[in-house]
Amino acid sequence: xxxxxxxxxxxxxxxxxxxxxxxxxxxxxxxxxxxxxxxxxxxxxxxxxxxxxxxxxxxxxxxxxxxxxxxxxxxxxxxxxxxxxxxxxxxxxxxxxxxxxxxxxxxxxxxxxxxxxxxxxxxxxxxxxxxxxxxxxxxxxxxxxxxxxxxxxxxxxxxxxxxxxxxxxxxxxxxxxxxxxxxxxxxxxxxxxxxxxxxxxxxxxxxxxxxxxxxxxxxxxxxxxxxxxxxxxxxxxxxxxxxxxxxxxxxxxxxxxxxxxxxxxxxxxxxxxxxxxxxxxxxxxxxxxxxxxxxxxxxxxxxxxxxxxxxxxxxxxxxxxxxxxxxxxxxxxxxxxxxxxxxxxxxxxxxxxxxxxxxxxxxxxxxxxxxxxxxxxxxxxxxxxxxxxxxxxxxxxxxxxxxxxxxxxxxxxxxxxxxxxxxxxxxxxxxxxxxxxxxxxxxxxxxxxxxxxxxxxxxxxxxxxxxxxxxxxxxxxxxxxxxxxxxxxxxxxxxxxxxxxxxxxxxxxxxxxxxxxxxxxxxxxxxxxxxxxxxxxxxxxxxxxxxxxxxxxxxxxxxxxxxxxxxxxxxxxxxxxxxxxxxxxxxxxxxxxxxxxxxxxxxxxxxxxxxxxxxxxxxxxxxxxxxxxxxxxxxxxxxxxxxxxxxxxxxxxxxxxxxxxxxxxxxxxxxxxxxxxxxxxxx
Amino acid sequence: xxxxxxxxxxxxxxxxxxxxxxxxxxxxxxxxxxxxxxxxxxxxxxxxxxxxxxxxxxxxxxxxxxxxxxxxxxxxxxxxxxxxxxxxxxxxxxxxxxxxxxxxxxxxxxxxxxxxxxxxxxxxxx
Numbered sequence: 162x163x164x165x166x167x168x169x170x171x172x173x174x175x176x177x178x179x180x181x182x183x184x185x186x187x188x189x190x191x192x193x194x195x196x197x198x199x200x201x202x203x204x205x206x207x208x209x210x211x212x213x214x215x216x217x218x219x220x221x222x223x224x225x226x227x228x229x230x231x232x233x234x235x236x237x238x239x240x241x242x243x244x245x246x247x248x249x250x251x252x253x254x255x256x257x258x259x260x261x262x263x264x265x266x267x268x269x270x271x272x273x274x275x276x277x278x279x280x281x282x283x284x285x286x287x288x289x290x291x292x293x294x295x296x297x298x299x300x301x302x303x304x305x306x307x308x309x310x311x312x313x314x315x316x317x318x319x320x321x322x323x324x325x326x327x328x329x330x331x332x333x334x335x336x337x338x339x340x341x342x343x344x345x346x347x348x349x350x351x352x353x354x355x356x357x358x359x360x361x362x363x364x365x366x367x368x369x370x371x372x373x374x375x376x377x378x379x380x381x382x383x384x385x386x387x388x389x390x391x392x393x394x395x396x397x398x399x400x401x402x403x404x405x406x407x408x409x410x411x412x413x414x415x416x417x418x419x420x421x422x423x424x425x426x427x428x429x430x431x432x433x434x435x436x437x438x439x440x441x442x443x444x445x446x447x448x449x450x451x452x453x454x455x456x457x458x459x460x461x462x463x464x465x466x467x468x469x470x471x472x473x474x475x476x477x478x479x480x481x482x483x484x485x486x487x488x489x490x491x492x493x494x495x496x497x498x499x500x501x502x503x504x505x506x507x508x509x510x511x512x513x514x515x516x517x518x519x520x521x522x523x524x525x526x527x528x529x530x531x532x533x534x535x536x537x538x539x540x541x542x543x544x545x546x547x548x549x550x551x552x553x554x555x556x557x558x559x560x561x562x563x564x565x566x567x568x569x570x571x572x573x574x575x576x577x578x579x580x581x582x583x584x585x586x587x588x589x590x591x592x593x594x595x596x597x598x599x600x601x602x603x604x605x606x607x608x609x610x611x612x613x614x615x616x617x618x619x620x621x622x623x624x625x626x627x628x629x630x631x632x633x634x635x636x637x638x639x640x641x642x643x644x645x646x647x648x649x650x651x652x653x654x655x656x657x658x659x660x661x662x663x664x665x666x667x668x669x670x671x672x673x674x675x676x677x678x679x680x681x682x683x684x685x686x687x688x689x690x691x692x693x694x695x696x697x698x699x700x701x702x703x704x705x706x707x708x709x710x711x712x713x714x715x716x717x718x719x720x721x722x723x724x725x726x727x728x729x730x731x732x733x734x735x736x737x738x739x740x741x742x743x744x745x746x747x748x749x750x751x752x753x754x755x756x757x758x759x760x761x762x763x764x765x766x767x768x769x770x771x772x773x774x775x776x777x778x779x780x781x782x783x784x785x786x787x788x789x790x791x792x793x794x795x796x797x798x799x800x801x802x803x804x805x806x807x808x809x810x811x812x813x814x815x816x817x818x819x820x821x822x823x824x825x826x827x828x829x830x831x832x833x834x835x836x837x838x839x840x841x842x843x844x
Numbered sequence: 845x846x847x848x849x850x851x852x853x854x855x856x857x858x859x860x861x862x863x864x865x866x867x868x869x870x871x872x873x874x875x876x877x878x879x880x881x882x883x884x885x886x887x888x889x890x891x892x893x894x895x896x897x898x899x900x901x902x903x904x905x906x907x908x909x910x911x912x913x914x915x916x917x918x919x920x921x922x923x924x925x926x927x928x929x930x931x932x933x934x935x936x937x938x939x940x941x942x943x944x945x946x947x948x949x950x951x952x953x954x955x956x957x958x959x960x961x962x963x964x965x966x967x968x969x970x
Binding site: 452453454455456457459460461463464467468492801804805808 | 855857858861862864865868937939940949950951953
């Protein structure tokens with residue numbers, strides 16, 4: 162086992178043991194060594210003393226060469242067990258007498274001859290040489306050899322004692338250290354235990370006990386502080402977590418609630434839309450049903466009036482006129498309400514066409530004549546030559562102008578009404594401005610505020626005095642908005658009024674409007690379904706003059722004209738531009754129109770495109786047999802062609818929405834304009 | 845001899861009123877209540893002009909117009925179609941079917957009589 166990985170307890174015990182044992186062994190060893198050195202010194206001194214005594218005793222025997230006496234003297238050494246050899250050398254160095262207590266003969270270590278006085282350690286033996294003197298004269302040399310038996314016995318004994326002592330003290334140290342190490346190891350082990358509990362159980366409420374105020378104590382304090390901090394944070398985290406959970410729960414609840422509300426709202430919206438559709442359908446239905454009897458009322462009263470006039474019964478004429486007038490008023494009310502409901506239901510779409518503004522104005526003023534004449538008003542129209550064509554919903558523009566003009570006529574007596582048309586560029590766009598100015602009763606500032614709101618004629622008395630539904634301006638306002646224009650009024654009571662309408666010279670249908678009208682579930686008038694981009698008409702004719710004329714004519718009608726000079730080019734373009742309608746000539750070089758027609762009708766991608774034959778060849782049966790939709794003989798009747806193309810455009814745009822279209826839409830404004838004129842004419 | 849007008853209209857009041865008003869203008873008026881009857885009268889009576897409602901029982905105005913314009917005997921008779929369904933498609937459809945003019949209900953008598961006059965004048969010229 163690696164020492165370093167020993168447990169703290171083990172390390173502490175080992176350290177204590179090793180330290181104490183080392184100290185003990187060192188001190189014991191030094192004591193032992195000292196003792197053994199001293200003892201050897203003592204032994205040496207003793208041996209030298211022995212040598213002196215024996216030398217002294219054997220001096221006489223040496224001097225007298227008395228070998229026996231000398232041997233006897235040496236024999237006295239018998240008591241000394243450690244003496245293994247004693248030899249007396251003659252002065253010449255020869256052995257004179259000797260003593261070997263073990264009787265083992267000459268030990269091999271015996272020196273051959275005498276040597277200088279002194280002692281030496283030789284081969285584990287202590288050897289002493291001593292001159293034997295008599296009266297100051299050297300008579301011989303004594304040699305003593307000791308095996309130092311006492312010393313080795315003592316060394317052994319002492320070593321054993323020291324060993325036992327070290328062992329005992331070691332055991333004791335073990336005992337003591339095993340007890341004392343707890344002082345250090347216990348808090349550490351406790352700390353370790355506490356840490357393990359924290360880390361395994363994630364229990365931050367555990368605290369380590371502080372045993373002593375030492376470093377470990379401080380360590381434990383630090384640990385506890387840290388734990389408190391962690392616990393604190395953990396608690397805070399837990400609280401935050403709980404709060405988050407609660408919030409999440411609340412939010413989920415909120416979301417569910419909102420979703421439910423949303424669903425309910427959606428349901429309500431659908432219900433409202435359904436109701437709106439139902440209302441529109443009802444209104445359209447009602448208007449139709451109301452109009453049939455009204456038709457009879459107005460017709461019969463007109464007839465009666467004519468008859469009474471012819472027969473001279475003038476007393477009834479006024480009453481009959483009142484019936485007529487009331488009937489027409491009722492009709493205009495129905496029409497206005499229907500218009501407004503169509504606008505609100507999003508069913509009023511824009512039908513854009515390019516038209517001559519001056520013609521439109523001229524026609525409108527003609528229709529207005531009765532209203533102008535009624536109050537003996539003067540009408541001035543100013544229309545500069547630079548204002549010519551505009552692209553907009555002509556019917557709606559006409560209706561707006563008619564509304565403004567007939568209002569002006571209605572509220573002006575013996576005055577002047579002027580219509581001023583001009584064109585200008587603003588905000589990077591061309592605008593047509595219509596300004597209708599009268600010298601009539603005027604409108605107060607307060608009244609102006611709600612002038613364009615539904616059913617809010619400036620004054621309740623006004624409707625009694627002047628009639629009208631109060632919807633004309635509201636409808637005009639909506640129409641202007643639909644065409645992204647502006648309408649405004651300037652007026653002072655008694656000073657007359659000026660209504661100004663700005664309309665883009667090129668009204669466009671944007672995708673937002675299309676999406677909006679779709680979103681409103683509106684699909685009514687086919688015109689609202691027109692895509693913003695122009696429909697393409699493909700003209701296939703080899704005559705450049707015809708191509709040019711047709712292209713110009715179609716462009717004027719608001720289509721994109723694409724012309725092909727040959728059959729091959731025509732077929733290619735038909736695939737590329739997917740035209741709304743193809744007009745096709747018969748006599749062409751290389752490949753004639755019949756062949757083109759056959760190819761068009763046999764191609765599944767092109768077969769559904771209507772083909773109008775435009776040719777000098779009078780062979781309608783052939784054309785219809787091959788699948789032509791219409792057959793026009795040159796020179797082409799343009800109106801007829803326009804009607805046909807318009808028909809296909811409407812057919813295409815309504816086919817997508819047929820299911821939604823109410824099958825009996827209300828009367829168009831064509832029937833209304835003159836009626837409104839009539840209304841204004843009434844007494 | 846005043847022009848003879850064939851009025852094909854299923855609504856009794858409208859028929860009565862229109863015929864009387866036309867007569868007051870001096871026209872000779874013959875009336876039919878449905879498309880079939882109108883078809884028969886148009887061929888037998890050779891009217892100078894036909895005024896017809898578009899939604900007729902038995903045979904609707906579209907079909908009747910097509911038949912009349914397809915036949916050599918009746919092709920020359922101008923037809924004015926009257927409709928309450930004043931959709932642009934109706935107008936286009938009317939011309940497509942071969943009608944000569946088109947008007948919407950409620951009848952604006954003055955306007956209608958202008959149309960009648962101009963068609964009769966055109967016919968006389970040709």
